[in-house]
Amino acid sequence: MTIQTVTTTPYNDQKPGTSGLRKSVKHFKKPDYLQTFVQAIFNTVQGIEGSTLILGGDGRYFNREAIQIILRMAAAAGFGRVILGQSGILSTPAASHxxxxxxxxxxIILSASHNAGGPEGDFGIKFNISNGGPAPEQLTEAIYEASKGIHSYQIAPIQPIPLDKLGTYELHGMPIEIIDSVTDYMALMESLFDFDKIAALLQADHFKMRFDAMHAVTGPYAHRILEERLGAPKGTVMHGQPLANFGGGHPDPNQAHAKELMALLFARKSEFDFGAASDGDGDRNMILGKQFFVTPSDSLAVLAANATLIPGYRNGIAGIARSMPTSQAPDRVAIKLGLPYFETPTGWKFFGNLLDAGRITLCGEESFGTSSSHVREKDGLWAVLFWLNLLAEKQDSVENIVRKHWAEYGRNYYSRHDYEEIDLKAANELIAALLDKLPSLTGQTFGALTVGSADNFAYTDPVDGSVSQNQGIRILFTDGSRIIFRLSGTGTQGATLRVYLEKYEADTNKHDQDVQEALADLLTIAEQVAQIQAFTGREAADVIT
Structure with a gap:
């Protein structure tokens, strides 16, 4: 077979965001759009000849078609072999492993994560480097620059590979190994957690749980691990069949989108002790107790405080990192335990250097992502198994574990308000106006709160010295409260303005306030300072978590 060279016209809109290139399916179906970006990756990454490429996705619409194209281009690029998840399925953490x-x-991971799927939904592609983590900014910038100069791409002739059948196939002399998507990942989980204790808990008469896979990638993983390996009753996993449109739902594991799971756990006489969910590509998680929601920030803090109860972390952890908008609850654990802790920009790639250098073991983001040094991605099912192992060890409820944590460390009231699909021009004008105000905010008083400092967060990587500017606007108050403003890099329509609110409360007598009531004064200040309604026309956020 002769490699074909196809002439094309470059695109100027293939700049990856915090988690790769995400656009609507219709956008990806433009002539040679996917091919141009893949060729840009292959032209930029060094050492491809004879090397191994991992390939898979979350099963969303266009996944299978994209995989066949990428396989043909990988053969043309000279890869030594491709390892592909069966049916084209690989969770993001499993791919990292x-x-x-x-x-x-x-x-190459094909996913738009928590974004909706289907013909009218979104698609995404990102490249993870040899440490298993997302490509760093220098590489994504280089790929973007390359994409603007692509005038042709190389591709092997059409030879469809049977994606659903395990085995080794060959395409233009390049072996393609189709492997079971779950086996290697399950072995990794078993090396970290006490599966015997978790199995005893899941099979106990007094314990009942539900895991919502949201018709996304973790369905096969959860069925195999929770129900088959650990013996949880059949039906423990909800919506376990991956569907190209996620069953018409939004595969984002939060209170707004996992409504069925929330209803089960928050029923007046709920029979469930534990609930959890994961997202489109399996890297996010939501943790619930009976009538109790665990914020991702609190989850990271609780896991860090109790890590030595878990076999994989019995010898202690090296440190903790969180993204800047994530609450400061994990910091309080690190300080008490005498551990290093780091505040990074949003984007899992920023944890990679710290993990590779052995500076941290646990890390997390407020956007329902938590993980550790076992991979270089956030890992939804890992977080669920960590919580189950913790419940099995402590023989206590989710709520009691968190409340005891608050009693020891204090409670960080925390919430995120998302204003979705707002006009991009209006969003940029809002941010520009905020930036103009920053120098004058320090020292201003708003009710009982005084601004201690205000800045546009910049991060200097402690490992390689690289600097990342313009990572979010911070208003920091003298009592430790914070308001953060960021434009999200994961949407595909317009802009999403995220407003993060945080207030610390040490008094255990004040740990039962309604979260939004506790943060109401900060929301008022956020509106006053940023003039959100004036710029966007929105009176309230679309999603509050």
Whole structure:
């Protein structure tokens, strides 16, 4: 077979965001749009000849078609082999693990994460490097620059690969190994957690749980691990069949989108002790107790405080990192335990250097992402198994575990308000106006709160010295309260303005306030300072978590 060279016209809109290139399916179906970006990756990454590539996705619409294209382009690029998840399915953390396990040059992950799927939904592609983590900014910038100069791409002739059948196939002399998507990942989880204790808990008469896979990628993983390996009753996993449109739902594991799971756990006489959910590509998680929601920030803090109860972390952890908008609850654990802690920009790639250097073991983001040094991505099912192992050890409820944590460390009241699909021009004008105000905010008083400092967060990587500017506007009050403003990099329509509110409360007698009531004064200040309604026309956020 002769490699084909196809002439194309470059695109100027292929700049990856915090988690790769995400656009609507219709956008990806423009002539040679996917091919141009893949060729830009292959032209930029060094050492492709003879190397191993990991490939898979979350099963969303266009996943299978994209995989066949990428396989043909990988053969033309000279890869030594491609390892592909069965049916084209690989959760993002499982892909990260495979890259590390098989010493691959990297991996291509096809997902738009928590964004909706289907013909009218979104699609995404990102490249993960040899450590298993997302490509750093220098590489994504180089890929973007390359994409603007692509005038042709190389591709092998059409030879469809049977994605659903395990085995080794060949395309233009390049082996393609289709492997079971779950087996390697399950072995990794078993090396970290006490599966015997978790199994005893899941099979106990007094304990009942539900895991909502949201018709996304973790369905096969959860069925195999929770129900088959650990013996949870059949039906423990809800919506476990991956569907190209996620069953018409929004695969985002939060209170707004996992409504069925929320209803089960928050029923007046709920029979469930534990609830959890994961997202489109399996890297996010939501944790629920009976009538009790655990914020992702609190979840990271609780896991860090109790890590030595878990076999994989019995010898202690090296440190903790969180993204800047994430609440400061994990910091309080690190300070008490005498551990290093870090505040990074949003985007999992910023944890990679710290993990590789052994500076941290646990890390997390407020956007329902938590993980550890076992991979270089956030990992939804890992977080669920960590909580189950913790419940099995403590023989206590989710709520009691969190309340005891608050009693020891204090409570960080925390919430995120998302204003979705607002006009991009209006969003940029809002941010520009905020930036103009920053120098004058320090020292201003708003009710009982005084601004201690205000800035546009910049991060200097402590490992390689790289600097990331303009990572979010922070208004920091003298009592430790915070308001953060950021434009999200994960949406595909207009802009999403995220407003983060945080207030610390040490008094255990004040740990039962309604979260939004506790933060009401901060929301008022946020509106007053940023003039959100004036710029966007929105009276309230679309999603509050």
């Amino acid at each position: 495979l890259i590390r396990q098989y010493q691959a040059i990297g991996g």
